[in-house]
Amino acid sequence: MYTGFVVFKRFAVIYQAKKVQRMRTRITELLGIDYPIIQGGMHYVGFAELAAAVSNAGGLGTITGLTQKSAEDLRNEIRKCKAMTDKPFAVNLTFLPSLATPDYPGYVKVIVEEGVTVVETAGRNPQQVMPALKEAGVKVIHKCTSVRHSLKAQSIGCDAVSVDGFECGGHPGEDDVPNFILLPRAADELEIPIVASGGMADGRSLVAALALGADGINMGTRFMATQEAPCHQNVKEALIAATELDTRLVMRPLRNTERVLNNSAAQKLLEKEINLGDKIKIDDVLDQVAGVYPKVMLDGEMEAGVWSCGMVVGLINDIPSCKDLIERTMVEAKSILEKRSQQVSI
Numbered sequence: 001m002y003t004g005f006v007v008f009k010r011f012a013v014i015y016q017a018k019k020v021q022r023m024r025t026r027i028t029e030l031l032g033i034d035y036p037i038i039q040g041g042m043h044y045v046g047f048a049e050l051a052a053a054v055s056n057a058g059g060l061g062t063i064t065g066l067t068q069k070s071a072e073d074l075r076n077e078i079r080k081c082k083a084m085t086d087k088p089f090a091v092n093l094t095f096l097p098s099l100a101t102p103d104y105p106g107y108v109k110v111i112v113e114e115g116v117t118v119v120e121t122a123g124r125n126p127q128q129v130m131p132a133l134k135e136a137g138v139k140v141i142h143k144c145t146s147v148r149h150s151l152k153a154q155s156i157g158c159d160a161v162s163v164d165g166f167e168c169g170g171h172p173g174e175d176d177v178p179n180f181i182l183l184p185r186a187a188d189e190l191e192i193p194i195v196a197s198g199g200m201a202d203g204r205s206l207v208a209a210l211a212l213g214a215d216g217i218n219m220g221t222r223f224m225a226t227q228e229a230p231c232h233q234n235v236k237e238a239l240i241a242a243t244e245l246d247t248r249l250v251m252r253p254l255r256n257t258e259r260v261l262n263n264s265a266a267q268k269l270l271e272k273e274i275n276l277g278d279k280i281k282i283d284d285v286l287d288q289v290a291g292v293y294p295k296v297m298l299d300g301e302m303e304a305g306v307w308s309c310g311m312v313v314g315l316i317n318d319i320p321s322c323k324d325l326i327e328r329t330m331v332e333a334k335s336i337l338e339k340r341s342q343q344v345s346i
């Protein structure tokens with residue numbers, strides 16, 4: 001349970017107003033950023049305002065491609081972001097089962113024409129977009145949930161992988177391997193840089209991720225609770241109120257598992273899963289999953305349907321600016337790296 005005192009104590013110790021030094025890892029060098037911190041694509045949250053704020057703070061912000069209804073809408077969003085930052089930012093392209101197939105070639109064409117330097121792919125294997133992106137020199141980070149999918153991504157020319165552990169918000173896949181196992185397994189097998197995704201919140205997460213073999217961290221849920229995240233205040237307050245016990249896995253029988261914040265829609269969906277058993281189809285759950293994000297994220301209708309949220313919500317107790325969040329993460333990480341070795345005798 002959050003107490004103001006605990007938060008104050010932690011940040012009073014770590015958050016000193018001194019210039020935060022750059023940290024170099026294979027990820028910062030690959031992407032041209034100051035700190036190894038990425039904001040993952042988030043439907044109806046990853047707009048230009050958030051992406052630019054993260055990039056201006058020295059991380060890598062991400063515009064969520066499919067939130068834009070057409071390739072030309074994506075072009076406008078990219079231009080808006082470019083007007084707000086001269087730092088690198090990414091576009092997320094998600095390949096998940098959807099009712100209408102998005103215009104992926106059109107989105108890729110716009111990404112290349114607008115000079116975006118990084119693409120985060122997710123969902124299915126991004127083979128179909130690789131030739132166009134690689135020819136244009138775009139760096140591709142494929143986000144996936146298993147070692148075998150990471151190896152496949154490496155074999156088709158992805159520059160890095162973002163490994164999403166079981167604790168992540170969004171789609172954790174069907175293998176249920178948490179990051180304490182998944183990251184070192186991936187590090188043992190891969191040559192390309194690895195980003196730890198899922199459960200990342202602060203400097204402790206960053207140092208732990210580095211220790212487990214990652215070259216940086218990707219945060220989704222944590223970046224939703226920031227001042228610049230363009231989602232409704234109700235969403236941010238729900239994140240602050242929730243604990244690590246408040247997420248649920250839905251759509252597992254459809255093999256499209258999603259980790260969401262528990263609400264009445266999640267309960268209704270889980271009841272349907274029990275009642276319909278093997279016979280359940282996507283049509284049966286459309287009321288809880290279709291067209292939900294604009295209602296929740298923009299209008300603040302918290303019970304309108306299910307929406308992604310990671311277990312890391314239990315570590316979220318405030319709504320900082322992206323700059324404050326990234327700076328204090330780096331200050332804390334540096335302090336842990338310096339001090340822990342003095343506190344442990346070998």
Ligand SMILES: Cc1cc2nc3c(=O)[nH]c(=O)nc-3n(C[C@H](O)[C@H](O)[C@H](O)COP(=O)(O)O)c2cc1C
Pocket residue numbers: 039040041042043045064092093094121122123143164167168169170171197198199200218219220221222224307308309310311312
């Ligand atoms: C509200 C929300 C929406 C998301 N939408 C997408 C998406 O459209 N595409 C995608 O690749 N990942 C999506 N994600 C996953 C994030 O990019 C990231 O991988 C994940 O949140 C990491 O786990 P964390 O929430 O524990 O930080 C979403 C996550 C959240 C919380």
